[in-house]
Amino acid sequence: xxxxxxxxxxxxxxxxxxxxxxxxxxxxxxxxxxxxxxxxxxxxxxxxxxxxxxxxxxxxxxxxxxxxxxxxxxxxxxxxxxxxxxxxxxxxxxxxxxxxxxxxxxxxxxxxxxxxx
Numbered sequence: 313x314x315x316x317x318x319x320x321x322x323x324x325x326x327x328x329x330x331x332x333x334x335x336x337x338x339x340x341x342x343x344x345x346x347x348x349x350x351x352x353x354x355x356x357x358x359x360x361x362x363x364x365x366x367x368x369x370x371x372x373x374x375x376x377x378x379x380x381x382x383x384x385x386x387x388x389x390x391x392x393x394x395x396x397x398x399x400x401x402x403x404x405x406x407x408x409x410x411x412x413x414x415x416x417x418x419x420x421x422x423x424x425x426x427x428x429x
Contacts, residue, residue, distance in 0.1 A: 339367060 346359045
């Protein structure tokens, strides 16, 4: 049984701003660099399409990784719930069919004093 909860961490607004700003700056720098290169237009077009494909595949793979992580959290929670239900349903005294007092208890526990010898 785990004592820590699987809670997703919240992203701060500063981190979100930094991530978006760095993405925009790097993509802008790449496109400006491709635009000012002294190369033929068809090579420039190829580099621009390759850069856009790289950006779109990066976004896709980050979503796939996120979805896979979220799915594993759900599976862990389902497994944890199954384990807790199994432990709650398990009664060792019922399965062992023990009729006497539990270990360490007095055999006179629960009887009136007149039955004691």
